[in-house]
Amino acid sequence: MKPADLQALLDAHDAEGCLAMFKTATEAERRALAKTAATRLRAVSLFQPFYLLAQASRQTEEQLAAQFPLAAKERGGLRAAQIAVLATATLTELRRFGVDCYPPADDTVAVLSDRRPPWVGEWAELILSWSGPRLWLYNVGGRWRLVRRLVHEGLCERPRSSSYIHGMIVEIITPRASITLREALLADPALLKEEIWEVFETEPTRGQLEGLPFRPGGSSEARWETTLAALAAEGRISRTRLIDASLGGLERDFHELRARWFALMHDTLEPTLDERADRAGRYLGLASSRNPSTVKFALEALAPLDKQERLEPRLLVDAIGPALLARHKATVRAALTLIDRAARRDPAVGSRAAAVAVEALTHDSPAIQESALDLIERHGEPADRALAELLQSRMGTVAASQRGRLTAWLGVSPASEPPEAIDDGQGDLIARASALDPLIAERTGVSAALAVLKHGGGEVPAVDFDETEAPRLDPEGLVCPVAGLDELIRRFSSVLENPEDPEELERVLDGVSRLCDQIPDDFAARTGALRARAGCVDLLTANLSRPLCGLALAWITGKPHAVRYADLHGNLVGFFARRVLAIAGRAALRQAAPLLSAPTHKGGWIDPRVLVERVQLWASLPDHLDRIDGALAILRLAPDAGPRALALAASADLEGHYAAALRYALGSDRESVGPDARIWVAATRARAPRDDDPLVDARHPGLGPDASQAARCTLRPGPHQIVRTYSWGCKLIVREPPLPLTHAYELPTVLLHDERARGWPGRWLATLWPIGRDSFFAAGVESILGNETTPSEVSFVRPYLEPLLDPDVPLREMARLLLAGSLSASAPELQGLATDALIAAIGDGRIDGNRLSQAVGRVLTEGLAKPSRLAKALGDAARVSPLHSLTVAHALELMLCGLTPPPRDLHLFLELLKELLVETGERLTVPEAVDSLRGLKVSGKTAKLARELLGLEERPAATARRSAAVRALTGRMERALRWTRRRHSPRS
Amino acid sequence: MSGLAVSHTYRYAFGSEAVSRTGGVDLRLATSGLDAANLDYFRGKLTRPVRAADLLRGLIEVVQSRFYIPPAMMARIIPADPVVTCGDDVLRFEAFSSCCSTYARADFLPPALDGERTGRGTTNVDFNAPMRSALARVREGDGVGLAIGAESVELSRGGEAIVERKVALPLRWLKGFVEVQTYQSRMTPRFEIPGPEALRFLRSLPRGAGPGSAWVVPAGRGLRLSQTPTKEAVRLGGVGRLRVLEILARHARSMRVHADERSGASAWELVLDEARFHLVLSPDVFRGFSGEGQVLSSLAADRWKEALPRVQASLRWESRVDSHALANEFSLSPAEVAAALDALGSRGLVGFDLAEGAYFHRELPFDLTMVESLHPRLKDARKLVAEGGVRVVKKDDARTEAFVQGTGVEHRVLITGQTANCTCPWYAKHNDARGPCKHILAVQILEGDGGPSEETPR
Known part of the structure; x- marks a missing residue:
């Protein structure tokens, strides 16, 4: 061999x-x-x-x-x-x-x-x-x-491993096998003696969890639970052992997916009442399982025993407490029912039952708390000191609607509300507000808040301001340009890895543009690592990183280098790449010059005075301005009136088309529209972002929305369907003027309206045209509403929501729709961000109950929101302060007006409204809402809630109203001070 | 199992078991190690059995969790057992998740236990499936005995075979387990909320939250999850990890939140009348405590070197190491003692108790000799120095400039005062958030002002 x-x-x-x-x-x-x-x-x-x-x-x-x-x-x-x-x-x-x-x-x-x-x-x-x-x-x-x-x-x-047991589960018969599971098991009798019992004892690893099919459907001959139950019925395996083994499996607290199959196995065996009674203690034990489905199973198994009074009341009351901590209302309700019946059967356990039921007072649902209080009142004694102390300790989590009842039963006076927001500085706040420049006070809503506060407080109407009014040049938001070569290399390396921060990205582009002529002797050594990294373009996955690689190579090698953007042509990432290509061209030739479009302030804003200086500098250079860069620079002009006027004056002597467009953007009426649509569209959008421009339209007609004519975006009438994945072309937004069939790929304001052209440039997108937020939010509506955003998509669409947090971004229709719709987003990150934005907007006065109600009502009627998620997010926002409570309550009340037909899951909103009204001591005050509630043709819990709402009486609760007004004034004062500070900002 | 691993053998005289008796159950926890010192720790009973059982179940849940599974990696759970420390008056159980991102500790204070402490020390403790099942079945009113070590050995079935399990503990797991103590020592208390509010907050956490970051901010009397970073917010990466606390919070009198602003790590402490439960989370679920390199900087300074042997020799299983007393005793400055304790923490010789704000003595029962010497970054840096891969081109009082050999390219390292930067992709991605890169370390070692020495006292 x-x-x-x-x-x-x-x-x-x-x-x-x-x-x-x-x-x-x-x-x-x-x-x-x-x-x-x-x-x-x-x-x-x-x-x-x-x-x-x-x-x-x-x-x-x-x-x-x-x-x-x-x-x-x-x-x-x-x-x-x-x-x-x-x-x-x-x-x-x-x-x-x-x-x-x-x-x-x-x-x-x-x-x-x-x-x-x-x-x-x-x-x-x-x-x-x-x-x-x-x-x-x-x-x-x-x-x-x-x-x-x-x-x-x-x-x-x-x-002996779990892989062996898992292998048996999934492989003993194949999907196309000619024999059934039963035949396979009978053909290898040793399995019935040993292996099948280990299914209940062997903990599966994550990849093995779905081995046992527990979902309904499928052939019963291939299902383990039906096969084992049949073998038990034939006496081939022990039925008793199978019942006990399934319970044993549940007791092991394995992963929920496996536990659900154990429960199914147990139920398939249909244990008799006697068999259940023998195992009552084990069912009770399962009430403390970590798996919600196991707790539910245990309660369902106990219910028939309870009906036949075969449960020892004391044992039941002692064991069932953990079930009251379940998230699901049905589970808690079932547990309360069992406790109540046990206490009725054996009054001796009454006080213990009442103490156990206290656990349910931590549940979010006021209805559950009400049931728990029913039980406590029925079986407990206010004189029971331990119980009273326990209840007092839970008072903080008791719903407002139940708190009065609890305090009355305990015989204690309701705890006075903490003087939230009414602090010692209130007088000072009012004095400072009164001392403001009257014009600023009026424009920032301070005057309105002061007036409401003087009349006892309450909700303050939202502030109306235009983005062109809000000064943006905050000295605290200055973007410091890159100072030297070392810093540029370091920042460039960092941006290649993570191009998410738009300011950092722009700083690097500007740095290369300005410093590309600095080539010290050790330049190659200092940039060697960056060059090597930029050569690995395929390793960098972020959309904006790839064009940057070309820029790095062109700058370092001094040779023209391909900037990868051909495949991105026609979208906004391609627009970015096209701009990078121009910089790369100059960098390779060592032609240093400032980048016109480099932001001077956070948010992508450019100080107009600085832009004029850059243009003046460019005028002294032999090179031609890059029109893409120039157009972007104009789109980023800050709206601050003073700096614009100074810049206009300073630019008077500048010559050329670009200078004329710049002056036009700054407000000059003496310019004639030039031939370059890119420059002039940018100029008109920077000059008046929401107005049509007949002058530019006459020279550059038919270019689409947000070219010469401002885009008017509206939500397409529904009802719409929320689909599981993003669907191209769902066209939630109707635009006027419509998108042309072919549009210029170098008009970013137009590309913003084309869902296929937007691409995913991340946060940089928000700095493209910072003053044109309506169109940006419309794009956000299209990207987020109407589909369930998957976890992997969250980072792509999140940038649409972030500007909602900016207190100087007005919330008009598109913004409010985006906000309201995102409150019910399936992705917790988006829902959380929208909740943050709502909290911020209520606090700084950009949204009030009236506007919120319109937006929430719209997304509900158009089918773009899930009521349960929406109600939860509104509840979370309302909990923040009395102002937020009053605003959300007002919005919900207005939502009730003209409810025909009533929206699905109306009770969720009514329940929240009731809690907020009780919390703030208010009642329904809008006559149409009252009429609408009275006319509702509903039954069950919705009808009950409607009756309770109509029965609410106003309680003198000046504290909440006053707190709300103080909070509103604080938010508006912050804006007033910010605007004042910015108006006196020196040149960047 | 990928990467370096340390072979560790769990040797139990018997398998932990729950023995039913009239009116209750006895939990007999087997401890690892057969030498006399490791045999006997505690015997007595639990005063609040359900609460104790729940805390231990929470601990086991952490041990059995891999909160983050990197792409193309199996959800393998490291078969590591929790660690028990019997000190002066506190019985502590510690655990570390398989993904190295989450550390848990249950501290049982004197009121939690009615019995006799028969020994002092630290060892592994066996929480096998029957024991976990028994813990799940503990009910209020049950008389639950607890024996850790000796008594159970006495009761064990004579000549029965010893339970022996040989496992490969990844080095990064061990490193994380020891380094998490240093993180805790830097944390400051941020919020404290009542138990019911804690329960409400934990219950409100989204079930489908991804591995991304969120921030926790005060809301009314409780807390809420936010997606916006603010000054007062505590960063929380991998929200799902907090769900471990959900079932425990019902027992809590209050919940305290501690955070380390520099690294973004946070600690969540449930305060019970008779016990405490700590859950310490790394900055992100995909970042284990081991990979942060924070200890490198700590070790780089050498002010601990003189104090360490004396501080170490003075440890006597205290539940609270009084650093001021040690400073007085050895005529050292508090900073030197603190640095020595940090260094001991990074060697697994002390743990940090956030509730007390002080270290406690315990010696992790693993072979940790390799942990520091095989720190990949440190090892690579030493190799670079040894192979002449560092070229210092400029050096004066203000700054050092050097070129360090990378893969096919030289990286430029600039050290100016307290700051150092490098042109490598790793530094570009993380800056100094995860400690210095190997190139910076190499320059520091060459310059002799920061490289931890090879021989570190133990």
Whole structure:
């Protein structure tokens, strides 16, 4: 037996020959051939995965042979090589080969039977633990069946790992098997004695959780629970043991997916009342399970016992407390019912039952708390000191609607509200507000807040201001330009890895633009690492990183370098790349100049005075202005009136089309519209972002929304459907003027309206046209509303919501729709961000109850919001302060007006409204809302809530109203002070 | 298991078990190690059995969790057992998640236990499946005995085989376990809310939250989750990790939140009448405590070197190491003692108790000799120095400029005063948020002003 003999067999693809060759070989002989076998298998399997992958895509034999000649040639030799390796390798070598060394099952059994190595058991565990796509490629199924055969052949002990049990569950029958699960189990009776019981005792790992199908549907013959129950009914396995095993499984607190199957198994057995009664203690124990479904199962199992009074009341009351902490209302309600019935049956446990029921007072639902209080009042005694202390300790979490009832029962006076927001500085606040410049006070809503405060407080109407009024040049928001080469290299390296921060990105672009002529002797050494990194463009996945690589290489090498943007042409990332290309061109030629569009302030704003200086500098250079950069610079002009006027004056002597457009953007009426649409569209959008411009329209007509004509965006009438994934072309927004069939790819304001052209440039998008927020938010509505954003999409759409937090961004229709719709977003991150934005907007006075109600009503009636999520987010926002409570309550009250037909899940909003009104001591005050509630044709809990709302009486609660007004004044004062500070901002 | 690992053998004289008896159950926890010192820790009973059982279940949940699974990686759970420390008056159980991002500790104070402390020390404790099942079945009113170590050995079935389990503990897991103590020592208390509010907050956490960051801010009497960073907010990466506390919060009198602003790590402390439960979270769920390199900087300073042997020799299983007393005793400055304790913490010889604001003595029962010497960054940096991969081109009092060999390229390192930067992609991505990169470390080692020495006292 020589290597050459084996080589000959392998060359001939002779698997049978290999089997025969190793049949009687000694271990030493085998090891002598190991290298030959391994070398062969390695060669054969080198291209095998690619071959198999191509084969899976249904290529013909000819195509496969042409594409993978070696793999095709050696295909028949794979089996022989695998047999040779299995017959010669050590366990460590086999482990290294992995799935490649796995011959068909018959061959494996034959080889191992002949060889009988001591490690068969370990190898069996190894192959059961395999996972990954190669299994699919190599069609490695039936590993458990193979292991089972090895066990039957006496080649190894039965493996003890969870992989073995999992293997049995999923592999004992295959989807196309000719036998049923029952037949398979009966054919291997040892499984019924041992393995099936271990299903209940073996903790599955994450990848093994879905092995036991628990979902309804599917063939009952393939289902484990029905098969086992049938075998138990026939007496082939112990029914009692099966009942106990399923309970035992539940008691182990395994993952919920597995626990749900244990519960299903138990229910499939349909235990009799006696059987349940014998296990009452175990069901009670399951009430403290970590798995909500197990708690629900336990309560359902206990209910029939309770009905037949076969539960020991004391035991029940002692054990069931943890179930009251469940999130699901139905579970808590079921637990309360059981406790109540136990206390009724045995009054001696009444006080204990009342104490246990206190746990339910931490539930968010006032209805649950009400049920808990019913129970406490029924079975507890206010004089019970321990109970009273317990209740007092929970008072903070009791819903406002129940708090009065609880304090009355306890016989204590309601705790006075903490004097929130009415602090010692209130007088000072009012004095400072009164001393403000009257114009500023009026424009920032301070006057309105002061007036409301003087009349006792309450909600303050929202502030109306235009984005062109809000000064933006905050000295605290200055963007410091890159100072030197070292800083530029460091920042560029950082931006390549993470281009998310738009200010940082722009700082780098500006740095290269200004410093590209600084080439010290050690330039190559200092930039070597950056050059190497920029060369790995394919490793950088962020959209904006790839064009930056080209810029880095052009700057470092001094040679024109491709900026990757061809594939991005036609969208806003392409627009960014086109701009980068221009900088790269200059950088390669070492033509340093300031970047016109580099922001001077956070948010993408440019001080107009600085832009004029940059243009003046450019006028002295031999190069031509890049019009893309120039257009972007104009779009970023800050609206601050003073700096604009100064800039206009300073630009009077500038010559050329660009200077004329710049002056036009700054308010000049003496310019004639030039030929470059990019510049003039930018100028008109910067001059008056929400107005049509007949002058520019006459010269550049038909370019689409936000070109010469301002875009008017409206929500397309619904009802719409919320779909699971983002759907292109769902067109939630109707635009006027419409998008032209072909539009210029260098007009970013127009591209913003084309969902396919927007791309995903991240936060940079928000700095593109910072004054044009209506169109930006309309784009956000299209991207977020109407679909369930998946976790992987969150980072792409999140930038649309972030500007809502800016207190100087007015919230008009599109912004409010985006806000209201996102409050019910499926992704918690988006819902949380929208809640933050709502809290901020109420606090700084950009939204009031009236506007919020319109937006919330609209998204509900158009089918763009889920009521339960929306109600939760509104509740979260309302909890922040009395101002937020009053605003949300007012919005909900206004929502009730004209409810025909009433929205789905109306009770959720009514419940929240009731709590907020009770909390703030208010009642319904809008007559239309009262009429609407009275006219509602509803029943059940909605009707009950409507009656309770109509029955609310106003309580003198000046504290809440006053607190609200103080809070509103504080938010408006912050704006007034900010605007004042910015108006006196020196030149950047 | 990828990466470096330390082989560790759990040797239990018997498997932990729950033995039913009239009126209750006895929990007999087996401890690892067969030498006499490790045999006997506590015997007695739990005064609040349900609460104690829930805390231990919370601990086990952390041990069995991998809160983040990197792409293309199996959800493998490291088969590590919790660690028990029996000190002066506090019985502590510690655990660390498989993903190295979450540390949990349950401290049982004197009122929680009615019994006799028969030993002092630290060892592993076996929480096998039957024990977990028994803990789930503990009811209020049950008389629950607890024995850790000796008594159970005495009761164990004579000649029965020892339970022995050999596991490979990844080095990063061990490193994280020891380094988390240093993180805690830097944390400051931020919020404290009543127990019912804590329960409400924990219950309000979104179930489907991704691994991203959120911020926790005060809202009314409680807390709420925000998506906006503010000055007062505490950063929370991987919200789902906090759900461990949900089932425990019902027992809590209050919940305290501590945070380390520099790293973004946070700690959540449930305060019970008779116990405390700490959950310490790394800045992000995908960032384990081991990979942060914060200890490198701590070790770089050498003011602990003189104090360390004396401080270490003085440890006597105290539940609270009084650093002021130690400073007085050894005539050291408080800063030197603190630095020495930090260094001991990074060697697994003391743990940090946030509630007390002080270290406690315990010695992790693992072979930690490799942990520091095989810190990948430190090791790589030393290799760079040894192979002459560092070229200092400029050096004066104000700054050092050097080129350090990278993969096919030289990285430029600039050290100016307290700041250092490098042109490598790792530094570009993280700056100094995760400690210095290997290139900076290499320059520091070459310059002799920060590289931790090879021989570190233990």
